[in-house]
Amino acid sequence: MTGVPPALWLFWAFAGLAVMGVALAAASRKLSLPGLLTAREWKAAIQIAAILAMILVMIYFQNAHRYDASEFIYGRF
Amino acid sequence: MFATLSFWCACAALFVAAHLIPPDRLRLRAGVLAAISLAGIIVVLDLDLRQFLLILGSIAWVLGALMVVKPNPRGATLRTAVLLVAPVLMLWTVGKIATAHEAPLRWLFFIGSSFLLVKAFSLIKDRLEGKVAALDPVLGGAYFLFFPTFLSGPMHTYGEFRDTLAAPEDTKGQFVDIAFRFVWGLFQVNVLAVALGPASLTALLDFETIPAGHVVIGAFVYSGVLYFNFAGYSDMVIAVSRAMGIKVPENFDWPYLAPSIRDFWRRWHITFTRALTAHIFMPLSRTLMRVFPGRRFLIPAVGYMATFVFAGFWHGATANFLLWGAWHAIGLIAQDFAQKLFPKKPGQAAKPNFALMVVKTAATFTFVSLGWILFVLPLDHIARIR
Numbered sequence: 001m002t003g004v005p006p007a008l009w010l011f012w013a014f015a016g017l018a019v020m021g022v023a024l025a026a027a028s029r030k031l032s033l034p035g036l037l038t039a040r041e042w043k044a045a046i047q048i049a050a051i052l053a054m055i056l057v058m059i060y061f062q063n064a065h066r067y068d069a070s071e072f073i074y075g076r077f
Numbered sequence: 078m079f080a081t082l083s084f085w086c087a088c089a090a091l092f093v094a095a096h097l098i099p100p101d102r103l104r105l106r107a108g109v110l111a112a113i114s115l116a117g118i119i120v121v122l123d124l125d126l127r128q129f130l131l132i133l134g135s136i137a138w139v140l141g142a143l144m145v146v147k148p149n150p151r152g153a154t155l156r157t158a159v160l161l162v163a164p165v166l167m168l169w170t171v172g173k174i175a176t177a178h179e180a181p182l183r184w185l186f187f188i189g190s191s192f193l194l195v196k197a198f199s200l201i202k203d204r205l206e207g208k209v210a211a212l213d214p215v216l217g218g219a220y221f222l223f224f225p226t227f228l229s230g231p232m233h234t235y236g237e238f239r240d241t242l243a244a245p246e247d248t249k250g251q252f253v254d255i256a257f258r259f260v261w262g263l264f265q266v267n268v269l270a271v272a273l274g275p276a277s278l279t280a281l282l283d284f285e286t287i288p289a290g291h292v293v294i295g296a297f298v299y300s301g302v303l304y305f306n307f308a309g310y311s312d313m314v315i316a317v318s319r320a321m322g323i324k325v326p327e328n329f330d331w332p333y334l335a336p337s338i339r340d341f342w343r344r345w346h347i348t349f350t351r352a353l354t355a356h357i358f359m360p361l362s363r364t365l366m367r368v369f370p371g372r373r374f375l376i377p378a379v380g381y382m383a384t385f386v387f388a389g390f391w392h393g394a395t396a397n398f399l400l401w402g403a404w405h406a407i408g409l410i411a412q413d414f415a416q417k418l419f420p421k422k423p424g425q426a427a428k429p430n431f432a433l434m435v436v437k438t439a440a441t442f443t444f445v446s447l448g449w450i451l452f453v454l455p456l457d458h459i460a461r462i463r
Binding site: 047055057 | 264
C-alpha cells in the first residue's frame with residue numbers, strides 16, 4: 001500500500017462493493033433470483049451482509065475504545 | 078460505555094432475568110430488573126456513595142410522595158407536581174450549575190442526571206392527572222433505573238414501561254433485525270460520528286481565533302456528528318432492550334428531512350420533546366389562555382420561549398445553551414408569524430409541491446445547523462469568531 005492512503009483503499013473497496021451490488025441486482029432480475037428466497041429471507045441476507053461489512057469497517061477503524069459515556073454530548077457529567 | 082465488560086455483564090444479567098422470570102410475576106420481574114440495573118449503574122458509571130444515595134433518595138422521595146398524594150385531575154396538578162419534584166429539581170439545578178462552573182458541588186448533578194428528572198416530573202404529573210391508575214413502587218423503581226435507558230434515554234412513560242414489562246415483545250425470529258439495529262448504531266457512533274469529528278464544531282474549541290467559514294462548515298458537519306452519536310446510541314439501546322423483550326420508544330425519525338422547525342422537533346429526541354410539550358408547553362399555554370384570552374399569537378410565543386429556554390438549561394447551565402433554546406423558540410415564533418402572514422389557500426395542502434418541500438427542508442436544516450453553533454461554542458469562543 002505504499003503511497004496510497006488507507007482511506008483511499010477503503011473508498012475503492014466500497015465502490016467495488018457498490019458496483020457488485022448493482023450488478024447482482026441487475027443479474028437477479030434477469031435470472032429471476034428473487035424467486036430463490038422469500039422477501040423476508042432476502043432482507044435477512046442483506047442485513048447479514050451489511051452487518052459483516054460494518055464490522056469489517058469498524059475493525060479497520062479500530063476505534064471501539066474511543067466511545068465513552070463521559071464524552072457523549074448529552075451525558076456530560 | 079459499550080466497550081466495557083461491566084456494561085455487557087449487566088446487560089447479560091438483565092437478559093437472563095427478563096427471559097427467566099415470566100411476565101405474570103410482574104413485581105418480581107420488576108424488582109430483579111431494578112436491582113440488576115442499579116448494580117450496573119453503580120459499576121459502569123462508577124458512582125460514589127453520595128451519588129448512589131442521592132439517586133435512591135430521589136426515587137424514594139418521588140415514589141413515596143405519590144403513594145401519599147392522591148390523584149386529583151381537577152386540582153392544580155401542575156403546581157402540586159412542581160412542589161413534589163422541587164427537592165429533586167433543586168439538587169439537580171445546583172449540581173447542573175456546579176458542573177458547568179467546575180464547582181465543588183458538581184457531584185450533586187449525579188442525582189440521576191437530567192433524564193431521571195424528566196421521568197420523575199412526567200410520572201408525578203401523570204399520576205396526579207389520573208393517567209396512572211395504580212402505582213406500584215417496585216415497578217416505579219424499575220421504571221427509573223432500567224439500565225439501558227438510564228444514561229441518555231429514550232424515555233418511556235410509566236404506562237409504556239409497565240405495559241412492555243407485563244407483555245414482553247415476542248422477538249423470536251427477529252435476531253437478525255435486532256443484531257442489524259445494534260451494529261448499525263455502533264457503526265454510527267464509532268465510525269460515522271468519529272470520521273466527521275475532526276471537521277465539526279467541537280474541533281474549533283481549541284482555536285485562538287476562529288475563522289467564520291470554518292464555523293459555518295463545522296456547524297453543518299456537527300449536525301451529522303450529533304445525529305450519528307445520539308441516534309446511534311438510541312439504536313443500540315433499542316436493540317439491546319428488544320433482545321430482552323422490552324420495547325423502548327423511538328427517539329428519532331429522520332429529523333433532518335423535516336420541512337419545518339416544528340416538524341423537526343417532532344422527529345428529534347422525540348421522547349424528550351413529548352415530555353416538554355405535555356408538561357411545560359401545554360399547561361403553560363392553557364394557563365396563559367385563561368389569563369390573556371384572545372391573545373392567539375402571544376400565548377404560543379411565550380410558551381415556545383419558556384419551553385425552549387428550559388430545554389437549553391436542561392442541556393447545560395451556561396448562557397450559550399439558553400441562547401440555543403431561545404434560537405429555536407424565535408424560529409418557531411417566526412414560523413407562526415409567517416403562517417399568519419401567508420395562510421394556506423383552500424386545497425393547497427392537497428397538492429404537494431416537491432421543489433417547495435426541498436427548499437423548506439434545506440432551510441430548516443440550515444436553521445438547525447446554525448443553531449448548533451450556540452449549542453457547542455461557549456460565548457467567549459463565539460466572541461473570537463473572525
